[in-house]
Amino acid sequence: MRDFVSCPLDARPLVLGSTSPYRRELLARLRLPFEATAPQVDETPLPGEAPPDLARRLALAKAKDVARRHPKAIVIGSDQVADLAGTPLGKPGTHERAVAQLQHMSGQTVQFHTAVAVVCAEAGFVQCDLAPVQVRFRALTTDEIERYLHAEQPYDCAGSAKSEGLGITLLDAIDSDDPTALIGLPLIRTARLLRAAGIVLP
Numbered sequence: 414m415r416d417f418v419s420c421p422l423d424a425r426p427l428v429l430g431s432t433s434p435y436r437r438e439l440l441a442r443l444r445l446p447f448e449a450t451a452p453q454v455d456e457t458p459l460p461g462e463a464p465p466d467l468a469r470r471l472a473l474a475k476a477k478d479v480a481r482r483h484p485k486a487i488v489i490g491s492d493q494v495a496d497l498a499g500t501p502l503g504k505p506g507t508h509e510r511a512v513a514q515l516q517h518m519s520g521q522t523v524q525f526h527t528a529v530a531v532v533c534a535e536a537g538f539v540q541c542d543l544a545p546v547q548v549r550f551r552a553l554t555t556d557e558i559e560r561y562l563h564a565e566q567p568y569d570c571a572g573s574a575k576s577e578g579l580g581i582t583l584l585d586a587i588d589s590d591d592p593t594a595l596i597g598l599p600l601i602r603t604a605r606l607l608r609a610a611g612i613v614l615p
Contacts, residue, residue: 456492475490506569527598565579
């Protein structure tokens with residue numbers, strides 16, 4: 414790994430390897446110009462793969478995939494895996510799966526593992542970090558689950574709840590040292606990695 418600080422920053426655009434509107438909104442808070450592009454990555458867990466390992470692997474894979482197409486750019490990849498007693502919970506995709514997820518998480522503590530990776534292929538810069546978030550769900554009734562899902566339709570969110578929206582009403586507590594991690598991009602860690610890559614913040 415070479416020291417990225419020596420590379421000219423004006424020649425290195427910033428690319429977010431994601432089409433998630435949540436990650437785009439979060440990254441925009443850093444007031445850096447960037448473009449977003451979709452990574453082409455198979456997100457299927459490996460046999461026996463632990464949820465935090467899955468989040469790290471996919472964040473790196475997404476960043477590296479986009480970096481291959483944009484070798485001069487600084488590329489950010491991120492992934493989030495919800496973890497209920499060691500079982501990964503992905504994006505539900507459908508109403509029925511979201512109902513099942515929330516029923517399983519009702520009254521339980523769920524770990525959300527949000528990984529972020531920063532890669533520059535040309536400079537040989539690769540770093541990754543993981544932000545764990547502990548979320549305690551209230552005991553939820555069937556009516557509460559149905560009302561929430563019809564109101565917010567969080568079918569593209571791991572764990573079937575948007576904590577930045579109405580989903581906060583499903584929770585008893587959130588414990589994290591990186592407050593935006595649960596939404597999908599841990600900005601404290603992202604800023605740390607970007608500074609390591611030579612970007613001046615703020």
